[in-house]
Amino acid sequence: xxxxILKRLLQLIPVLLGxxxxxxxxIRLVPGDVVQMYxxxxxxxTAEQMExxxxxxxxxxxxYVQYLDxxxxxxxxxxxxxxxxxxxxxxxxxxxxPVSAELAFLSLTFALLLGVPAGILSALRRNSxxxxxxxxxxxxxxxxxxxxxxxxxxxxxxxxxxxxxxxSFVSITASLSENLKAMxxxxxxxxxxLAAVLMRYVRSSVLEVLxxxxxxxxxxxxxxxxxxxxxxxxxxxxxxxxxxxGIYAGYLLGGTVxxxxxxxxxxxxxLALYAIYQRDYPLVQGIVLxxxxxxxxxNLLVDILYVLVDPRIRYD
Numbered sequence: 583x584x585x586x587i588l589k590r591l592l593q594l595i596p597v598l599l600g601x602x603x604x605x606x607x608x609i610r611l612v613p614g615d616v617v618q619m620y621x622x623x624x625x626x627x628t629a630e631q632m633e634x635x636x637x638x639x640x641x642x643x644x645x646y647v648q649y650l651d652x653x654x655x656x657x658x659x660x661x662x663x664x665x666x667x668x669x670x671x672x673x674x675x676x677x678x679x680p681v682s683a684e685l686a687f688l689s690l691t692f693a694l695l696l697g698v699p700a701g702i703l704s705a706l707r708r709n710s711x712x713x714x715x716x717x718x719x720x721x722x723x724x725x726x727x728x729x730x731x732x733x734x735x736x737x738x739x740x741x742x743x744x745x746x747x748x749x750s751f752v753s754i755t756a757s758l759s760e761n762l763k764a765m766x767x768x769x770x771x772x773x774x775x776l777a778a779v780l781m782r783y784v785r786s787s788v789l790e791v792l793x794x795x796x797x798x799x800x801x802x803x804x805x806x807x808x809x810x811x812x813x814x815x816x817x818x819x820x821x822x823x824x825x826x827x828g829i830y831a832g833y834l835l836g837g838t839v840x841x842x843x844x845x846x847x848x849x850x851x852x853l854a855l856y857a858i859y860q861r862d863y864p865l866v867q868g869i870v871l872x873x874x875x876x877x878x879x880x881n882l883l884v885d886i887l888y889v890l891v892d893p894r895i896r897y898d
Contacts, residue, residue: 587882587886590878590882590885591882594875594878597874597878598871598874598875599653601870601871601874602649602653602656602867602871603649605866605867605870605871606645606648606649606652606863606867607645609858609861609863609866609867610645610863612858612861641863652864652867656868656871659672660672661675661864661867661868661871662864662868663864664857664862664864664865665860665861665862665863665864665865666857666860666862666865671864671865671868672868674853674865675850675853675865675868675869675872678848678849678850678852678853679849679850679872680754681751681842681847681848681849681850682835682838682842682849682850682851683835684754684761684765685765685768685769685772685834685838685841685842685847685849686831686834686835686838688765688769688773689768689769689772689773689776689834690773690776690827690830690831690834691773692769692770692773692777693773693774693776693777693779693780693830694780694827696773696774696777696781697776697777697778697779697780697781697784698780698781698784698820698823700716700719700720700777700781700784701716701780701781701782701783701784701785701787701788702784702785702788702816703716704716704717704781704785705784705785705786705788705789705792706788706811708789713785716781716785717782717785719778719781720778720781720782721778722778723774723775723777723778723779723781724775724778724779724782726774726775728771728772728775728840728841729840729844731771731774731775732767732768732771732772732840732841732844732845733844735767735770735771736767736844736845739767750764750846751764751846751847751848752764764845764847767845768841768842768844768845768847771841771844771845772834772838772841776830776834779826779830780823780826780827783822783823783826784819784820784823787819787820787821787822787823788815788816788819790819791815791816791818791819792815792819794818797810797815821888824884824887824888825884827884828880828881828883828884828887829881829884831880832873832876832877832878832880832881833877835873835876835877835880836851836873836876836877837851838850838851838852839851839852839854839855842855843855850869850873853865853869854866854869854870857869
């Protein structure tokens with residue numbers, strides 16, 4: 583197991599390098615640069631002034647030189663400074679990270695509490711009215727875009743749920759109750775889609791396990807139905823679900839842009855969105871690298887959980 587973990591950690595190096603190259607080039611394919619965004623349309627600087635501004639922002643060098651300079655600093659723990667605020671990129675990201683992490687955690691918890699029981703109930707009552715309703719709701723949940731669902735939730739809460747009206751974000755350290763009040767609606771909007779995914783995966787996995795020979799043998803031996811379901815079936819059925827949860831946990835952390843913008847949450851996703859608007863290259867690159875690192879580490883944690891859930895699994 584130690585060798586496997588070490589091997590996976592070493593594989594992070596080419597993955598992060600590849601991601602760094604892709605995001606470095608893609609952000610520069612967007613029309614305009616930080617100098618044009620900075621100058622705006624109200625003034626008309628001369629060509630010499632534009633060149634001087636580019637030199638000050640460090641974007642006058644060839645792309646490969648800019649990349650090598652940036653990646654060398656990153657390897658030494660320096661993500662650079664924001665081209666718009668002149669603050670260290672890493673400090674800005676870490677200041678916004680708790681908001682995105684809290685939203686991702688609450689959404690994942692909400693999805694697990696809703697999707698897993700619904701999937702189990704749907705599988706145990708296959709082809710019943712409950713199963714049909716669960717599948718229909720699951721398809722609807724998968725089909726509705728996050729931004730549209732978030733807008734509907736805001737409208738509904740503003741009209742009928744005055745207690746949960748859109749509230750300004752308050753840090754969890756300042757007031758736990760106000761923080762949770764502000765996070766309820768974003769959590770529902772962000773977690774419903776994942777709950778639908780989990781419901782369908784859990785239903786499919788439970789149905790597959792219930793058809794296995796060892797389940798029929800357990801029932802033939804006279805074991806109680808509850809014992810067969812909870813002791814033998816669910817443990818094996820939920821193993822593949824861990825993969826889905828791990829993948830979507832990384833997605834939730836990096837996919838908060840839309841929800842944070844709709845609900846005006848000061849998180850990392852919203853920071854990335856405005857960094858793209860303003861062509862703040864170091865900030866965008868730093869956010870993408872950290873999200874990629876978190877995603878890969880979460881998947882490594884999922885592989886380790888496999889061994890704990892199912893002792894038959896071994897990694898060489």
